[in-house]
Amino acid sequence: LxxxxxxxxxxxxxxxxxxxxxxxxxxxxxxxxxxxxxxxxxxxxxxxxxxxxxxxxxxxxxxxxxxxxxxxxxxxxxxxxxxxxxxxxxxxxxxxxxxxxxxxxxxxxxxxxRPMPASDLLSYIERHGGSLKESEAKIILKQLVEAAIHLQNEKIFHRDIKLENILIEMCSGTPRVRIIDFGLSCFTETNSNHNTFYGTECHVPPEWLFRYKYSAGPTTVWQLGIVLFECLHKKNFNSSSFIRKKIKINNRLSKDCKDFFKQCFTRDPKERPSLEQIHLHPCIIKQNNIDVENFIASCVPATIKLL
Structure with a gap:
């Protein structure tokens, strides 16, 4: 430089x-x-x-x-x-x-x-006992999908969308998602193959595990599924363990939510839905009404992580 x-x-x-x-x-x-x-x-x-x-x-x-x-x-x-x-x-x-x-x-x-008040999503979840209500998680999910579509339209692949790289900003009337840490990002086409993995190792998509290739669109969809999983389960996600069926989806979640996981975690990237398709999934477009004011009041400012 x-x-x-x-x-x-x-x-x-x-x-x-x-x-x-x-x-x-x-x-x-x-x-x-x-x-x-x-x-x-x-x-x-x-x-x-x-x-x-x-x-x-x-x-x-x-x-x-x-x-x-x-x-x-x-x-x-x-x-x-x-x-x-x-x-x-x-x-x-x-x-x-x-x-x-x-x-x-x-x-x-x-x-x-530096948005204030704001908390990274991992800290927010930890302060709420290790998991969120499904209705709260959907508010975050919808904005994340829309942010990911924006990145895709700009031909940008973040490569490491995870709880630590998501802020929940509380300075307006509704919780707002912010994306941080573009240190591993790159310019790419949606379906261009990448042969070197950058990101969180336990979050690799199955196509990398089996063929050592991955692309922006399908990988981002896989990562969004991981974010929702870690919002709703008191455990960390590991792609290898999930593929070996050692990690299970909570059967008490709504039908729409379980189907969203099924779509995001489709093993074949060619069969995995696009970001635009999951944006139209009922899990997102049929959000339940929640008390947004109570959601905001529960968000205590915390240290922001920008790495």
Missing amino acids: PTKRKKGSTDEEEDPKLEFEAKYVELNPLGEGGCGSVFNGYRKSDKLLVAIKHIPNENIYCTHFDESGRELSVEVAVMLKLQSGTSNSVGSKAPITLLDWYVLPHELILVLE
Whole structure:
């Protein structure tokens, strides 16, 4: 990666580290993962809360050349693509907003929107005894499917949709899903085959287990099934165990919900429904009425994970 500052720079002599420190204040750590570390912070000009992600260069697996010839990390390129063609207002779409990025000699710094109050979905589920009511899970599921369709339309494959990479934002009248951590994402066509797996190993689709190939659309549908499973069951999902029938779907769930699992977990990716098809599934379009205000009140703000 070139050691120049972020977007819009005209002065190549500027020190990106000094520029970052002039604009933002970095505070306490929020979390650490395989790709880097995330810190709490704020923008000096207006005290806007931000999350600051430090990614060592050795953890930047892929780069992408944009139309102007700039070499960007794929994470930056993907987030810029998702923000293009909009008013650029912070938080206008499900994917988290990239505010700034700084390329340093040994690391990449991303400054990201930090919705508040919000909780990652894993923390939310844990605070509610390890599982959600089916009606609550469907609110989240519908938005996730719509967010996944948006990514697909932009030819973006997240590759690691899971509880830890989903935020539930509670600053509006209804719970809102936000997608985070595009560090493993890539640009792709829906059915283009990938021969190297990036993501959570226990969530691999069966086509990878048996043929070492997978594609964006069918894999994302499989992952959405996993998210719903972990919302409704007090256990973690493991693709290999599920295929060997060591993990069972709760038989007390509604008929529509069980059929949704059946569709998402279709072993043959060619037979697995598309994102557009599961968006029309009764499990989503026939949501039961719930008390949204009680749902919001139950969401206590928690530490946001952005790794």
